[in-house]
Structure formats: C-alpha cells, structure tokens
Amino acid sequence: MREPTFWILTALAPEPRYGYGVIQEVTRLSDGRITLQAGTLYAALDRLAALGLVEPDREEIVDGRPRRYYRLTTDGAAALDAETKRLRASVEAASAQLAARRRFGLGTAPS
Amino acid sequence: MNLERRYSYLLRVHPPGPRRAEMLATLLECAPPERVRPTGREIFNIIGYGLRARLGRPASTAIVVLAVLASLAAGLLGAAVAARVGWHYAPALPSGAASQELGATVFPGKRVWGGGDAETFVESGDGEQTIYGFADYWVKHDDTTRDVLAYAEGARDRLAAAGWDVHGDVTHESEAGSESSIDTAGFWATRDGLVLTYTGVLWGERAPWDSDGAASFQLTRSAPPWLATVAVAGGLLTAAFGWLLVGWASRRTEDDPARAGVAATAGWTAVLLTLLSALLGGLWNIQADRPGDEVLWLGLRALTGVPGAMILGLIVVALAAVRLRAALPPIAVLTCLIAAACWHAPAVLASCAPSGPPADPAPADVAHSRVARVYITQSSTDEQRNYAQAAISRVWGTISYSFHHDPTDDEYRWAYCDGGDLTGDSGMTVPYFWEIGLSSPGVFPALADEVAHMPGVVAVRHGEEYR
Secondary structure (H helix, E strand, O other): OOHHHHHHHHHHOOOOEEHHHHHHHHHHHOOOOOOOOHHHHHHHHHHHHHOOOEEEEEEEEEOOEEEEEEEEOHHHHHHHHHHHHHHHHHHHHHHHHHHHHHHOOOOOOOO | OOHHHHHHHHHHHOOOOHHHHHHHHHHHHHOOOOOOOOOHHHHHHHHHHHHHHHOOOOOOOHHHHHHHHHHHHHHHHHHHHHHHHHHOOOOOOOOHHHHHHHHHHHOOOOOOEEOOOOOOEEEOOOOOOEEEOEEEEEEEOOOOOOOHHHHHHHHHHHHHHOOOEEEEEEEEEEEOOOOOOEEEEEEEEEEOOEEEEEEEEEEOOOOOOOOOEEEEEEEEEOOOHHHHHHHHHHHHHHHHHHHHHHHHHHHHOOOOHHHHHHHHHHHHHHHHHHHHHHHHHHHOOOOOOOOOHHHHHHHHHHHOOHHHHHHHHHHHHHHHHHOHHHHHHHHHHHHHHHHHHHOOOHHHHOOEOOOOOOOOOOHHHHOOOOEEEEEEOOOOOHHHHHHHHHHHHHOOOEEEEEEEOOOOOHHHHHHHHOOOOEOOOHHHOOOEEEEEEEOOHHHHHHHHHHHOOOOOEEEEEEEOOOO
C-alpha cells in the first residue's frame, strides 16, 4: 500500500469526509509531512472505490459548490487493519534491531 | 483570468462529468487567498491524473500500459504518414550544372556518365528491401582508374577539399578468384543533404567485349532537416489522439467484458504489429556504411505499406467492437487506400497496331523510370544480336535484361501499346527488343550511347514503369 493510500484510508476511518476534509485530516495526522494534491487524492479515491475499499457517502452543496463525502467500507477497514499490522511488525523488527545495536555499545541513532 | 477560471481550464484534461466541479471546489478550498494561478506542481498533478482518469478502470494497471504503448504506436503511425507526405517535398537530386560539377570533382577531366534525379525510395535489386532512391555516376576505366585504391583515395581527397565530410577510411579488397580477380575500393561522404557512396571496381580476365568495371558513386538524399519536425509534429498529434481513443474505448466498455475483450485483443494486436513492423522495418535495413538516421526513416516507411493497412484493419475491428458507428471513418480511409492502390485507369490499356518502334516518350513521363528497351530489326543476324547484347551488358548501370521475340509475350503489350493488346498480326512485323532494368534513371543516356549505333538496332527508348 502506498503512503497516500494509507493516509486516505486512515483519514476516513472514523467518519465520512469530503475532498478538502481528507486533505486537511491527512496533513494533521501526519504532522504536516504529507500534503495531498487534489489529483492524487481523487485518483486514489477512484482506485479505492473500484477496489471496494471506499464508497460515496452523501453529497452536499455548500456556497454553490458540490461536496461529495466518502466513507470507508468494511473491506476498507480490514485492509487498513492488515496494513497497520504489517507496519507495526516492521516497526517492532526495526526497534528490536536498534535496541540490539545499543546493547553492543554501537551508539544510538540521533533522535 | 482568475484562479477559478484557470483551474477550470486545467480540469478539462479530466473526462467530462461531476468530478470536474468536485475537484474545482477542493482546489479552491486548498488554495491560500493570495494565490492567483495554479502552482507548477498542481498543473503537473492535475494533467497527469487527468490523463489517467481519461482511461477509466481506476484499479487497472494494464489499461495504462496499453494506453502508453498505443500512444507510442499511434505516434509512430502518425509520424510515418507525415514523413511519407513530407518526403514527397524533399529536394530533387542535383541535375544540370550542379550534377556536372559534382561529377567533375570526383572524376576530373573524364567523361562522366549517369547522374540525374531518382525517386525518393526504390526497391532494392532483389526486391526484398526498400532503399533510398539513388543516381549512379561513373566513368569507364582508363589507366588511372584501374588503380582502384589510388583513384579512390584521390577522389576522397578531392571531395574533402570540396567540403564533403568523408566518413572513415577508404576500404580496399583485392580478391584473386579462380576465374576472375576482383579489386574494389570505396568510401562514403556527406554534404548538404546528400550522401555519396563511392565504389571503384576492377574485374580481371574479362573478354574484350565485356566491361572490366568502373569508377563510380551513388548519390542519395538525406532527410531534409524540416522533415524531423514534420514527423514529430504528426507523431505527437496522433499519440495524443491514440491516448484519447484508448480512454474512450476503455470507459465505454467498462461494463461490457465481451466488447472490451474483442476491442482489447484487436487493440493489443494492432499495437504490437505497429511496434514490430517499425522495428523490423528499421533493423532489416541497417547498413554499416550509411547514415544512422536512414534506419529510422526506413522503419517509418515500412509502416505505411501493407502493415499499415493491416494495422488500420485491426483498428477498425477494435472500434467496431466498442461502437459500430465509430468504425465508419477508418473503414472509409481503408477503402480509399485499397482502391487507390489497386485502381488502374482502363483507358490506358487501349489496343494498338504498331508498325515500328514506339515514339520517344515525353521526358517528364520517364524522369524517374528505371526501364529501357532496345529494339532490333527482325532481319538482324544472330551475330548482330550478340554484339548488341554485349553492348547492353557493358553499360555500368544495366542490372537486368531479357530478349523478346514472341509477340504473345506480355512484355510486347508494354513495349508497344502502353499495356494494351497488339491488334491483328501487327506484332509479327515489329522489331524484337530487349527489356532492360536500369540501376537509376540517369543511366539511360549511357545505354543509348553504347547501343544506338550497333548494326540492326533501330531504336533505344526510355520506357515508362509498369503501372
């Protein structure tokens, strides 16, 4: 799973959001590391919808402009869960290796 | 133009639909108040993903691969058509004073034969390849040119002094065969859109009536500089069209696997056939001692022949699978192309009753013709015919000849009646003739000079190419 995909699923996990809402939420959750471009977002949403991981929720008109909300499906939640477990396993493996490095007195990575 | 208008304009890259308005709202919400035009990154992002969105099937990688290859193939086809049209306007090979000056540079103080113009492309002697059309220039051997290596080196130096770019060294091969030795020397050079390939040949132990070779060169064109621009422009235009066409077919058949399957199969075959034809057309024609860009132009040219018609046929099938009506324009193009290739003017094939050799053709009709005929009276003796035939084969630029004395031969119709039938028994009384293949159109005067005054010969005519 590519990083934008992971963050989009993460942003949609608790509640449905519309385009700009997803972009804002991803920026907030990633501490400003990830700024999604509109093209990237909608291409990913199209792909995730085709794979059945997200689906349109509802549409609102605000200030004369359409806002279409998207929500995570059950499959989407399962995919995010599986990816989270995979990432956690990776993080734990790397942490264990770094701990071993400290035990051998090779110093720690600067934090 | 304000930011909203600029975004709307960019969003036209995306397929029509509510998504454009949705993205516009998102883009405007993301934009800080001071922004008046899209950033470079935004432009790149919107166009890139817009082109992807045009293909539909958001989860498919195969459609992207097909679209990329189809664009490449469509670009090649467009470049091939543009180049074919462009070659039509390529400058003629030198004639008149320019031709004489070149001949005098390579062969100073000698009687130079050949020269003149030629078609841009011709079939190679064995008919298996398309090659650049060329003009043969040569001098008959004398004591200086029989030293083929020294004379080739002299010619190279004279060309270099005249501003020609000489490529590589003079190659020299001396072969003492069992019956006849062969001594050859050659090099190639370029200048001002012309490619000159020099060859000096000396055959040893020849009969006194045979030629012992010649010092010669062949002159071809290079692609004019503007032709690359024309081809690239044509290619880019059709590449974009190819992308849009794949997108249209993909989105239209998204819910119809059967139609999509037929269209994809025909589409993939057309793409692979295009890439393969261009590649093989180029590779098949690679020659060590020629400019490298010729491979490219010959590869493109290979696409406009029979493979081009087959590719167009496959495109028709693919389009018809998507939507029957969409196949009509390419069907019309294909029909016109086949009709143009197969249609013959029936009036040309009128019958006639010749009483002697045909009149000289108009020079314009035979300017590019590589066919000639030598007519000899029926009362000529065997010996006279042998002499005439030896004279024909002595000419450096004759590559084939055949003798015809039977009026029922097909060749009689072309030699006497422009392809029409000979009426009555007129064929029984007219002169016999040789039909001769010339290496290049400018060889004809040399043939006439060599043969016209032989006993029994009544006419030497530059013939029109068969239609």
